[in-house]
Amino acid sequence: xxxxxxxxxxxxxxxxxxxxxxxxxxxxxxxxxxxxxxxxxxxxxxxxxxxxxxxxxxxxxxxxxxxxxxxxxxxxxxxxxxxxxxxxxxxxxxxxxxxxxxxxxxxxxxxxxxxxxxxxxxxxxxxxxxxxxxxxxxxxxxxxxxxxxxxxxxxxxxxxxxxxxxxxxxxxxxxxxxxxxxxxxxxxxxxxxxxxxxxxxxxxxxxxxxxxxxx
Numbered sequence: 001x002x003x004x005x006x007x008x009x010x011x012x013x014x015x016x017x018x019x020x021x022x023x024x025x026x027x028x029x030x031x032x033x034x035x036x037x038x039x040x041x042x043x044x045x046x047x048x049x050x051x052x053x054x055x056x057x058x059x060x061x062x063x064x065x066x067x068x069x070x071x072x073x074x075x076x077x078x079x080x081x082x083x084x085x086x087x088x089x090x091x092x093x094x095x096x097x098x099x100x101x102x103x104x105x106x107x108x109x110x111x112x113x114x115x116x117x118x119x120x121x122x123x124x125x126x127x128x129x130x131x132x133x134x135x136x137x138x139x140x141x142x143x144x145x146x147x148x149x150x151x152x153x154x155x156x157x158x159x160x161x162x163x164x165x166x167x168x169x170x171x172x173x174x175x176x177x178x179x180x181x182x183x184x185x186x187x188x189x190x191x192x193x194x195x196x197x198x199x200x201x202x203x204x205x206x207x208x209x210x211x212x213x214x215x
Contacts, residue, residue, distance in 0.1 A: 022078040025127030027145035028094070029173070032129070035094035037061035037121060040133065041068070042090045048112025049074040050120075051085045053093070059167060061095075070095060070123055071116035080125045090133040092140075092163070095121040131163075138163045143177055155180045 025031045032038055038060040041053035050071045055063075070093065072082040085091065098116045105115030116122055123129055128150050131140035137157035141149055158179045165171040 020073075020076055020078045020125075022124075022126040024147045025124075027141045027143055028092075028128040028131055029143050031124075031127035032060075032094040035061070035129070036097040037063050037093075037095045039063075039068075039093050039095065040090070041093055043085045043087050045087055046082050046085065049079075049082050049114070050112070050116070051082050051087075053091075056090070059092070068095075069117070069120045071098070071114070071120060072123060073125070074113055074115070077115065077122075078125050079123055080130070092131040092133060092138060093123060094129040095123060097121055133160055136160050142166075142180070143173055154182055156182060 025034075037058075039053070039055050040057040040059060041055050044052045044054050044067065046052075050069050052067060052069050054067050055065075070085075071079065072085075073079040098118055098120050101115055101118050106117055107114055128141045128145050130150075131138050131142065133139075134157075136159060138160055139155075139157040140151055141155075142158070142163070145152070156179070158176060162171060162176060162179055166173070166176045
């Protein structure tokens, strides 16, 4: 009885279907360290249950290709629907490399619908493994997420530059969380001013370091 209720809960909360079951791994900050590759990329095309991306910036991991194929949901695989990743959209993706493929995982007669190919990548829906980038801002649950919550519409998207600073360890969790808090017009102006001044200070510091190294 408990297992049946759990399956029903997974269906309604994650939209993954009754056949998919996995433990929730948490928000982005908890899942990306376990990924094989972390990239900032743009979707170039979709096909079946896969989509191709062009890497804009490699953030972590070993990969020499500029374009990758990422495999999404089919059957009972706990992966997101490819329809969520429209061509032209940009994303921060925490990917898992497909080092092994099950015996029936890839059908050459139906190559567009499969587990995937060895050497490609997969995207898990068991945590916040993707964040959308739009208008120079990042949306998605970076630091906190209740079970199966990939996006909190109450949060304010954060500047991509701030996200990169946080990823490098130059910005604290608290500062990033502050930037993502819901903001009225006055608060947004104050927050943007603070971030602008902070960026000026950081750029000035970087310029001084560059001059010192060039001497």
